[in-house]
Amino acid sequence: MIGSELKTLREGRGMDQRAFADHLNGRLGRSYDKARISRWESGAERIPSQVAKFVTAELEPKVPHPKRSIILAIANQKGGVGKTSSAVNLAYLLAIAGLKVILVDSDPQASATAHLGIDQAEAHAAGTTLYPALRQEKSITEVVVPVCDGQFDLVPSTIALANVDIELASDPINGGPLALRECLAPLRETYDAILIDCGPTLSMLTVNALNAADQLLVPVQTETLAGLGVSMLLDTANKLRRRSNPNLRILGLLPTLYTSRNAAEKMTLDELHALFGGVVRIFDPIPRTTKFTQSARAQMPLLKAAPNAPGAGVYHEIARTVINHVTAEDADVAS
Ligand SMILES: Nc1ncnc2c1ncn2[C@@H]1O[C@H](COP(=O)(O)OP(=O)(O)OP(=O)(O)O)[C@@H](O)[C@H]1O
Ligand SMILES: [Mg+2]
Structure with missing residues (x-):
């Protein structure tokens, strides 16, 4: 050549x-x-x-043509468990595998937005955030920005989303628990994978994300009482599946910030397997490494800067699972 x-x-x-x-x-x-x-x-x-x-x-497409889109919520009401790091790195891996990907930052803290180098204040001023789309002032397609050297797209967040819970709750017609599902629907026409990075609460916004999602990935830090939080979240997911989103499936639990030589963390990991192993898939743990924090500061997904960083194999495995979902033969079932 x-x-x-x-x-x-x-x-x-x-x-x-x-x-x-x-x-x-x-x-x-x-x-x-x-x-x-x-x-x-x-x-x-x-x-x-x-x-x-x-x-x-590569002239032959690596990923068979997607037959349906997936909306994947990355959620856990516990803070600092690796939701944003996972969302940003998975978006990147799915994009380089050939999927058309968008990440929706639904956390008022706007961590994913910052991680991908978008200035929250500027996005707010330009009206390119989730906020006006959720309020039906703009279409979701008008608030999309390219990130990561154009490899995937982002719907940025803004602190203004902190008010949205009250607004959604107080307006059952325009708001309510299904507003985000309706708001994101047009993205299915363009994107193969729509990832939602949720904030660390079981708020109205997170419930909206779970109602919009086909699949839920739960990053969980291997620390004491982790199982309790996961139980609460899975209970919520089950209720929503019965009441409002029958399509919702659990992609899996993703243990994070794991130090294998720490006996307490190993015990927590064993507990997670004992409690949930028969019910949901539990991915291998993502090791604790300061590289994730460094990459957030460098405003880049870690796996873009360091493709072989600790945890890369696990994130690739999750990405493969998502790809299998969008290319599955029973495509007409839940798209
Ligand atoms: N595997 C890891 N090892 C070490 N640090 C990590 C790892 N994953 C994430 N971190 C760091 O831990 C902090 C929390 O991670 P992250 O922001 O991804 O969690 P989060 O669940 O999205 O947090 P929040 O609930 O505040 O949205 C960040 O500083 C991040 O860089
Ligand atoms: Mg976060």
């Missing part, structure tokens, strides 16, 4: 050189950078055969 062919293929996928380097790194476990891609494309450096082979094979 020659440089100009590589350039054509890259541009055909709508990626700039940096995004393409990330894409290769994620797939091949390498650490190529923008400059290297540029040298390959100009012919200044030979394209490694592994890269040429990979790129050629």
